[in-house]
Amino acid sequence: MLKNISIVLLLHNGVQNKAREATVCDRALSSRRARSQPIPIRWLPMAETKLLKDLIALSKTCSFTKAAELRNVTHPAFSRRIRDLEHWAGATLVDRSKIPVRLTQEGRELLVTAEYIVARLNTVSKKIKSPGQETHYALRIATGRYLASTLVADWACEMSDVIGRELSVAVSVQIRTGSTPDMVALLQREEVDFLCCYEHPNLSVPVATANFQYLQLGTDRFVPVCCAAKYRDVAYDLLDEFTPIPHVTYINTLSLHHILSDHLRASSYALAPVAYCDSVEVAWALIKKGRGIGWLPWSVVAQDCKSGKLRVLGGRQNEVPFEVRLYRSKEPLSVAAEMSWDRTTR
Structure with missing residues (x-):
């Protein structure tokens, strides 16, 4: 035994x-x-x-x-x-x-x-x-590619500047990107201080709350959009259940795919996939080129929609809200990481 x-x-x-x-x-x-x-x-x-x-x-x-x-x-x-x-x-x-x-x-x-x-x-x-202070004054974050270039980049740079001024030291930022399971593994192995990822009822992030805690770093929503110029030639109608609509979607290993899957399965959209993308940036580029419609974060397309480059389809019932969470271990972190967490929770 x-x-x-x-x-x-x-x-x-x-x-x-x-x-x-x-x-x-x-x-x-x-x-x-x-x-x-x-x-x-x-x-x-x-x-x-x-x-x-x-x-x-x-x-x-x-x-x-x-x-x-x-x-x-x-x-x-x-x-x-x-x-x-x-x-x-x-x-x-x-x-x-x-x-x-x-x-x-x-x-x-x-x-x-x-x-x-x-x-x-x-x-x-x-x-x-390496008994120096480089590791001590660093923010180490694991996240996805899109978040790394937007919300995480903004938050990490702000924290680095603020903490650096308070401590009168240089606080470096280390951002690692990859799939959610790989990034969770980095957090569990303590190779990073934080994990920033999407959260949605249809997306289960395998982080045990007994050992980790989180805060909400932001909220967003997926909005169906298309190229405005293309829409003038082909008026896409999400209510039309019979006319196929070219759909720019995500590969099934991406977190975004899992967030959207329930909504799309429950709908009666006549979607015909024309592209499978491994990132928001790729889907965004193809949609702007008129390849079809797709669901993109509002934080990504807001400016394009306001300027008339992209057009929002449908209404609020066609959107999918989600949140962005920041996870950390319940064990003590480095000085810079703890100060960043405290400032964010205020």
């Missing part, structure tokens, strides 16, 4: 050494012959953190061969190291019966702690090797 296996590491937090205990798992393996008492706690030597990195590599590649290449060891050596980790854990961590291989329930439980430990050790290592 696997129960109450704990790893305790002394981690440097920039001011003092801090003990943090991470519970690997508390899952009883059902068996008639299961013993009632817990197995002895096993301690993983610090030198063997390479085994945790091996497990992380295997979880990403789902292949012993690829993971071995990633870890720069031979396939047999990598397999032995995974078995060593399983021996330490007292459980099978990898399901080898299927291709590609997958972690077992116990393996997934250990993976959560492994990722946390490796990330924290990397952070401590960087602080020890």
Whole structure:
């Protein structure tokens, strides 16, 4: 029976050494012959953190061969190291019966702690090797491409200037962009201070509120628009259920697609997709060129609509509101990050 296996590491937090205990798992393996008492706690030597990195590599590649290449060891050596980790854990961590291989329930439980430990050790290592103030006075933000160039850029630059003046130091801004799951992973690994992303009932951001908190950084709405010049030639009518309307839409891996999907499925629009875009900027450009209609954030198209370049279709019932959230860990952040959060919550 696997129960109450704990790893305790002394981690440097920039001011003092801090003990943090991470519970690997508390899952009883059902068996008639299961013993009632817990197995002895096993301690993983610090030198063997390479085994945790091996497990992380295997979880990403789902292949012993690829993971071995990633870890720069031979396939047999990598397999032995995974078995060593399983021996330490007292459980099978990898399901080898299927291709590609997958972690077992116990393996997934250990993976959560492994990722946390490796990330924290990397952070401590960087602080020890670079004891200067660059990391201390930086805002590190993960977000999507569109938000990075608009709301996040405005907020980060404002906070950098304000905090910099108060502290009389230069506060750098580090913005990383990518898919929402990838950006959530950066926040969970503490590689960034903040995650800025869309929020909508149809979009579930996998951030556990037990460990993280958020504030509303802004609100917006998706508005159906088309090229005004094109509209004079072809009067698009969203109420027309029979005449196909060329539709500039988003790829299904984009957060924007998930926000709009419920609204579009529930509607009777006669939409005929003509383009699938991986960003707001691409959809915006195609719509302005007259390729079709599309739903764009009002913050993007407001000026074009006022100047007559774009035309809004339908009314409020055709719009889709959403909010933009800023997530952070409940653990203490850097000085600059904490000051930015405090100012934003005022």
